[in-house]
Amino acid sequence: MLKVHYRLSDGSSLTVTAVPGTSLMQLAVDQGVPGILGRCGGYCNCGTCHVYLDPAWAAALPAPSVEEDTLLSDCAAERRATSRLGCQVKLTQELDGITVTVPSRQEP
Amino acid sequence: MNAHAKAVDIPVIPPLDPALFVDVDLYSQDIKADPSRWFLEWGRKPPFYVMIHGRPNVVICRHEQVKWAFTDYATISAVPQPGWGADYLDYFNGLPIVVEANPPEHTRLRRLMQPAFTPRRVALMQEGINQAVDEMIESMAARGQFDMITDFAQPLVYRLLLGTLFEIPPADWTVFAQFSHALELVATVPPGAPKPKPYMDAFNAGMKYCGDVIEQRRRAPKDDLIGNVIAAHDAAGLISTAELFTTLIQLFSAGLGTVAGTQGLCILRLCRHPDQLRLLQEDPALINGAIEECLRIDSLGNFRHRYVVRDCVVDGVPIYRGMIAHMSMGASNYDPDFYPDPNRFDILRNPRDISTFGHGTHFCVGNAFARAVLRTAVGRMVRRFPRLRLADPAARIVYGGMPTERMPLHIALRVD
Numbered sequence: 001m002l003k004v005h006y007r008l009s010d011g012s013s014l015t016v017t018a019v020p021g022t023s024l025m026q027l028a029v030d031q032g033v034p035g036i037l038g039r040c041g042g043y044c045n046c047g048t049c050h051v052y053l054d055p056a057w058a059a060a061l062p063a064p065s066v067e068e069d070t071l072l073s074d075c076a077a078e079r080r081a082t083s084r085l086g087c088q089v090k091l092t093q094e095l096d097g098i099t100v101t102v103p104s105r106q107e108p
Numbered sequence: 109m110n111a112h113a114k115a116v117d118i119p120v121i122p123p124l125d126p127a128l129f130v131d132v133d134l135y136s137q138d139i140k141a142d143p144s145r146w147f148l149e150w151g152r153k154p155p156f157y158v159m160i161h162g163r164p165n166v167v168i169c170r171h172e173q174v175k176w177a178f179t180d181y182a183t184i185s186a187v188p189q190p191g192w193g194a195d196y197l198d199y200f201n202g203l204p205i206v207v208e209a210n211p212p213e214h215t216r217l218r219r220l221m222q223p224a225f226t227p228r229r230v231a232l233m234q235e236g237i238n239q240a241v242d243e244m245i246e247s248m249a250a251r252g253q254f255d256m257i258t259d260f261a262q263p264l265v266y267r268l269l270l271g272t273l274f275e276i277p278p279a280d281w282t283v284f285a286q287f288s289h290a291l292e293l294v295a296t297v298p299p300g301a302p303k304p305k306p307y308m309d310a311f312n313a314g315m316k317y318c319g320d321v322i323e324q325r326r327r328a329p330k331d332d333l334i335g336n337v338i339a340a341h342d343a344a345g346l347i348s349t350a351e352l353f354t355t356l357i358q359l360f361s362a363g364l365g366t367v368a369g370t371q372g373l374c375i376l377r378l379c380r381h382p383d384q385l386r387l388l389q390e391d392p393a394l395i396n397g398a399i400e401e402c403l404r405i406d407s408l409g410n411f412r413h414r415y416v417v418r419d420c421v422v423d424g425v426p427i428y429r430g431m432i433a434h435m436s437m438g439a440s441n442y443d444p445d446f447y448p449d450p451n452r453f454d455i456l457r458n459p460r461d462i463s464t465f466g467h468g469t470h471f472c473v474g475n476a477f478a479r480a481v482l483r484t485a486v487g488r489m490v491r492r493f494p495r496l497r498l499a500d501p502a503a504r505i506v507y508g509g510m511p512t513e514r515m516p517l518h519i520a521l522r523v524d
Contacts, residue, residue: 029460040471041175041461045218047227067219074226107396108231108480 002096006033009104018091024100025049025086035102042087044068048106049086050075054099058082061089077103118191119430121164128425129157134167134411134434135511141504143410143438143514144451151442151450154423158434163193165432166416166425169439171446171463173422177435179468181210183418184433186470194413194432195300197511199291203354207470214469220355221473224273224333230476234484236272240264241484245492252524253499256375257516261368261485268481269363275332283317284360286310291361292510318356333359366408367478369515373406374399374486376505376519377453379498384455388490395487398455399479400462402486405453407464410438411512434512437463493523 004027006014016031028036028049037048044067053061061084064072068088072079086100132146133139139146150169157164168177177184188198188208206217223229244264248254270276270284290310297303303311325338334356378385378398388398416431427433440463442450447459465472472478490496499520509515 039465039475041179041467043469043471045222045469045471045473046475070223071226074223074228076227076231106227108227108234108476 002091002093002098004091004095005097005099006036007099007101008033009035009102020092022091023087024051024084024089024091024098027091028086028102033102035104035106036086037106038087040087044071044085044088047071047075047085050077050103050106051084051086051089052080052101052103053082053084053089054101055082057095057098057100058084060095064088075103076105076107117189119428121428121430122426124157124164124426129159129164130167132158134158134160137507139410140507140509140514144405144442147436147439147442148451150436150439152444155425155427160432161193161196163432165193165434166427167411167434167436168422169436169443170423171440171443171461174435174437174440174463175461175467176422177414177433178412178466178470181414181469183416183420184414185417186210186214186414189415189417189430192415192430192432194415196294196297197413199294199510205354205358206473207358211469217355218469218473221359223336224359225474225477227476230480233268233272233477234480237268237480237484238488240267240272241481241488244485245488248489249492249523253520253522256519256521257368257372258518260489261371262364264371264485265364265368265481269367270360273477274334274360275330280317283310283313284357284364287314287357288361288364292508294510314357314360321356363474363477365509365513365515367474367481369509369513370403370406370408370478371482371485372516372519373408373514374402374482375489375496375521376498376516377402377406378486378490379496379521380501381453382497384453385490385496388455388487389494392487392491394455395483397458399482399486400459401453401455401457402482403464404441404447404457404459404462405450406514407438407441407462408509408515409464409513411436412466413512435463437466496521496523498522 002018002020004016004018006028014033016027018027023042025036025038025042029038039048040046068085071085072083153169155166155168157166168174186208187210206214209217244260248260254260266281270281287310290307293304293307321334322338325335329335388394411434413432413434416427416429416433419429420427444450465475499522505519506517507514508517
């Protein structure tokens with residue numbers, strides 16, 4: 001089991017326990033974390049699971065695929081250097097304690 | 109290149125348990141008019157068999173099972189298998205089309221159309237959507253009574269999709285309207301029979317139009333959706349001409365009827381539940397959740413078919429290679445494990461993971477556009493017309509569209 005911290009757009013935080021193998025998006029949807037929609041179900045199609053990683057964690061992950069990188073530039077909230085699509089971040093034990101910030105919007 | 113199977117392999121389906129058959133016409137007017145009569149049961153039911161054109165088909169309805177069926181393309185494939193019993197649903201005359209491809213061919217086709225519908229691109233369209241909706245609403249106000257579908261929703265969507273998004277001149281819109289309507293005629297084709305002449309006429313007219321557009325844009329490239337798709341083809345040979353044509357036809361036809369019809373379903377549902385309508389009128393900020401609940405309880409698409417290419421067992425029910433599988437997005441939205449008391453229309457429910465736009469790699473590419481239009485059109489209409497109501501609440505609404513859809517053809521409204 002591992003812990004994931006979601007920093008919400010209203011300033012509050014939610015800590016959720018995860019089983020390795022799920023994604024940042026699926027965990028948020030399953031646990032009702034506000035502000036992450038994941039409308040397409042995790043297929044890098046919709047851009048509604050955009051998150052900002054804390055910089056310390058951003059470097060720990062492999063670079064985004066071409067599909068993810070393209071979609072990150074077209075999400076509703078501004079793209080930052082630490083932007084990722086939550087559905088493309090698979091949670092492993094090494095990511096225990098990861099902190100992500102949920103953008104203020106996922107839709108137009 | 110997407111390859112269709114040759115019509116030489118029509119698997120024989122083993123004997124099936126008669127107790128698992130349901131005697132129902134999936135495409136009847138009754139099921140279009142009030143699918144809850146079936147979906148309340150089917151949303152809790154394991155897969156079952158139905159006979160269509162003499163072959164056993166399987167219907168999958170539970171939410172998790174529908175999600176699985178749409179995503180496991182190694183078992184339930186999107187690639188058409190002629191002769192397996194779904195020829196009456198072959199709208200695109202065998203051309204390679206994104207909805208009928210599996211990865212990796214699908215990925216290549218999808219990449220070409222997806223950029224047009226991302227959240228950022230749809231946000232750029234919002235001002236145009238607002239303006240079009242406001243103008244249409246004011247013209248309805250001047251009438252006092254109007255048809256939600258033919259006076260408002262259809263003209264609005266033609267204008268937004270063909271004019272704003274694809275930048276086609278209004279004089280050319282009829283080419284795509286006719287093909288979109290002609291898709292329904294395919295259902296009248298007996299197995300093995302040729303497509304009806306009106307369908308072929310509309311199809312050929314669309315082919316010619318797109319061919320002419322391609323040539324014009326190759327001579328004078330433009331930085332718009334069509335131009336970007338063509339440029340991708342010429343630059344890297346990423347797409348064949350036939351695939352390009354079908355990409356454009358799919359984009360043009362997929363959104364025209366669906367977004368218009370769904371506006372009608374939303375307004376109809378709200379008018380039939382005046383307490384929910386009033387709630388929305390008193391608090392316009394509820395619109396996003398209200399639309400999600402409308403989309404859940406009234407999915408325009410009742411069913412979507414695919415091809416079972418590998419034997420499996422789902423919830424104790426054997427499903428065999430050679431069967432056509434019909435996934436019910438509509439029934440899936442009535443699964444009580446996900447949506448308690450599913451027949452209760454509650455704009456505060458905020459349902460998640462609805463099946464209306466599908467699941468998986470084929471998840472509706474235009475869903476953000478559809479949601480933006482619905483929120484704007486329905487939200488502004490109910491706010492602008494405090495006395496919005498059905499002209500005759502007892503009037504029977506007739507539904508059309510493709511067999512698997514429930515498109516309200518006319519909805520008479522009064523706002524005076």
